[in-house]
Amino acid sequence: MDLTFSEEQDELRKVVRSFLSKYSDEATVRRLAADPRGHDRVVWRRMAGELGLQGLAVPEEYGGTGFGYVDLGIVFEEAGRALLCGPYFATVALAAEALQRCDDEQARRDLLPGIASGETVATLALTEDDGRWDEPGIRLTARETAAGWHLTGTKTYVPDGHLADLLLVAARTPTGVSLFAVAADASGLVRTPLPTLDQTRKQARLDFTDTPARLLGTEGTAWPALERTLATASVLLAAEQVGGAAAALEAAVDYARIRVQYGRPIGSFQGIKHKCADMLVEIESARSAAYGGLWALDSGDATEIAVAAALAQAFCSEAFTKVAAGTIQVHGGIGFTWEHPAHLYFKRAKSSEVLLGGPSYHRELLATRLGI
Amino acid sequence: MELDFGPAVRDFRDEVRDWLADHLVGEFADHRGVGGPTDGAAWEVRLAWDRELSAGGWLGVSWPREYGGRGLGLLEEIVFEYEYARADAPYRATVNALDLLGPMLLKMGGEEQKKRFLPPILAVEELWGQGFSEPGAGSDLASVRTRAEREGEEWVVNGQKVWTSFGVHADWLYVLTRTDPDSVRHKGLSLLLVPTDQPGVEIRPIRNLAGQDEFAEVFLSDARTGADMVVGEVGQGWRTAMATLGIERGTTLLPQQLTFEREAEALIDLARERGALDDPMLRRRIVDAWISVRIMRTTNLRTLAELTAGRTPGAQATTAKLYASTRHQQLGHLAMELAGPAGQIVGEDYGLDTRQRSFLLSLAETIYGGSSEIQRNIIGEQILGLPKEPRP
C-alpha cells in the first residue's frame, strides 16, 4: 500500500505545474473562457507530445505510458489549480476511461492511440435533458439496420461536446444500455455549444437524427463499464477540485497577509485567520477523500472503488465550493469583481459540483453502496 | 476495510491478533472499548489489562530494548495499535506515560532518566500525570506561574496545577515550572519530574460533566524532587512541553478514529432499527458521519505513510485534530438524536452507557491538547503563514 507520493511523483507534479503556469496562466484562462471553443490545440498537442499527459494512464499497448491513477490524479490536481481550459477532463477522465472499460479490444486499438498522442479530442455523451447521470437517465435510442447502428435522440450538458473529434454515446437498445462511437462529422449530428455560467469548462447539446454509430462491445451490456467510468471520473474530478480549492485558498492567504485594515493585516484578525484555517481543514480532508479514491482505483478493488468514488464526490465537490466562496469573502469587494480571478474558481467549483450528479446524488450512491 | 501493511509485517500482525484473541477474554473482554483519553471508567480492570499487555511484551513495541521495549519499528507499532483498536481492547489506563511521557523522555531525556523511568512505565509499575495547565494558564501556557527553586541537590516546587488527567492515580507528575523567577512568558521554564508520594503534593479529584473523577487539581507546597529531574535543559522547558503537545496531538488520533468508526457503525445500526434511514435529512447526516470517519482514517494513513517513508508529514497532520474533534461531536449529537428520549435516561448513580459517555466526553476533545480556537491559530500562523496575533 502506497499512501504517500514517491520522488518521481513529486517530480511529475513539478513538471506539470511549471508547464501549466506557462500555458494556463490567468491571461490564457481568461482568453479561452471568452472563446466559445475554449480550447487551444497547440497547447493540447504540447501536453501530449512533451509531457504525455493524455496517455499517462493509458496502457503502453494502446500508445500510452501506463502510469497509475495516483499519477493521473496529480495531473488533475494541477489542472484544477491552474483552471486548465479545454477538454482534458472530457477526453481523459471520461472518454479514455470508457474505452478502457468497455469490452472491445478492437475499439481500444483503434481509438486509444489517437487520444494518447493528442490527435483526438474525445468526450462521453451520457446526460440528457434531465441531467441525470444514472442508468434510467439514458433514453436516446439506437437502432440496428442492414447498414449498421444509428442513433436518434438528444444528449446535452456534454462536456466539450462541441469540439470533440470522437463522441462516445450511451444509448438504449432493446436489450439495455450500449456504448457507441460517433465521429464528429457523422451525418445527422447537430452540435450546439451551450453558453455556460462557468466559462472555463464548455458544454454542448448534441442532436442525433439517424446518425451512424459504431457499437462498442456487446449490445446491452455497457452500464457496468459506464458506472466504473463514472467512478473513475468522480475521483479524478475530486482531485481537480482539491487543486482548485488549494489555489483559491492560497490567493486568500496571500491577500490576508498584505491587506491592512484597522492598522493590521486582516490575516491577524481571528475572523479571517480562523476562516482560512477552516478552509485548510476542508482542503486537507478533501485531499484524503480524493487520494483515498486514487489509491482505491490503483488497487482495482471494485467495491472499494465504488465506495471511495462516491465519497470523494460527495465531499470534495462541496469542499471546493465552500473554499472558493470563502476566498471571495476574504477578498471583500475586490473579490466580487470580474477582474479578480476569485470568481473563476467559484464558478468552476459550482459547475464541477453538479458535473457528475451533485453531492446529494453521490451521498445517495454511497448510502446504497454501503447498504445504508 | 482491512489494512494491508505488506508482507514484512504480516507475521507480526498475526502474532498480535493471536495474542489478543487468547488474552482478551473474561473480564477484559467484558470491558471492550471502555475508556478513552479522558475516560476513567473501569480503572482497575484496565490497569490489570495493561499489566497483561506488559507481560505479553506489547507495551513499547518500538521502544529500544535496553529500556524494556521490543525494539521494533514504527510500522510494527502502528500495526499493533491498529489490531489493538480493531479488537476493541480496553483503552489503556497508562496512556499518559506510554504515549506522552515515554516518547518525550526517549526524545529529550538524559540517559539516567531513561534508565530510571522507562522500564517501570512498560512494567506498569509507575503511573504518570501531566502537570502543564494551571488556573491562570490554559491556552496561554506560557503564563505558567508554578515556581521551582534550586536548594542544594533538590528542586523545591510551589504552585497549583489543574485538569491533570488521571491525576489521582499518578505516582509521578511531569510538571512545567518557572525556574527563573524573573523570566517572562516561555523563557525561564523547566520541565520537572516530581514524585507525588510526599507531603508537599496534594491531589484532589475534580468531577467532570460525565460524573467521573477523571481529572484532578494538584497543589504543590514545597514539594521536592532531585536536581537531576529536569528533562532537557534548565530554562528550556517550553521546548520540551511543546514537543509533548505535538506528540499528544498526533498519537491519540489513530485509536480514537477506530473508536469513532465503531460508533458510526453503531449509529447506522441504530438508525436502521429506528427506521430513520428513510428520513432524507437524517439519512444525509448519517452518510456524512460515515464520510467523516472514513476521511479521518485516510488522513491518519497519509500521515503514517509519510512518517514511515521518512518524510515530514504534511499539513493534514496538523488539521487532523480539529477535523476529528468537531466531526466526532457531530456524530455524538446525531447518535443522541436517533436514540431519542430513551437515550436521555441514565443508570443508577449517573451511570452512563457507551453512547452517552462518548457523547459527553467528546465535548472535551475540542478543549484539551489545544482548543479548536488555538488549533485554528496554529494552522493559520504556522501552516498558512498568516500574521501573528498581536500579543502584549
Ligand SMILES: Cc1cc2nc3c(=O)[nH]c(=O)nc-3n(C[C@H](O)[C@H](O)[C@H](O)COP(=O)(O)OP(=O)(O)OC[C@H]3O[C@@H](n4cnc5c(N)ncnc54)[C@H](O)[C@@H]3O)c2cc1C
Ligand atoms: C478532559 C480534559 C483533560 C485534560 N487533561 C490535562 C492534563 O492531563 N494535563 C494538563 O496539563 N492539562 C490538561 N487539560 C487542560 C487543557 O489542556 C486546557 O483545558 C486547555 O488548554 C484550555 O485551557 P483552559 O481550560 O484554561 O481554557 P482557556 O484557555 O481559558 O480558554 C477558554 C476559551 O477561550 C478560548 N481562547 C483562549 N485563548 C484564545 C485565543 N488566543 N484565541 C481564541 N480563543 C482563545 C479557548 O479556545 C476556549 O474556548 C485537560 C482538559 C480537559 C478538558
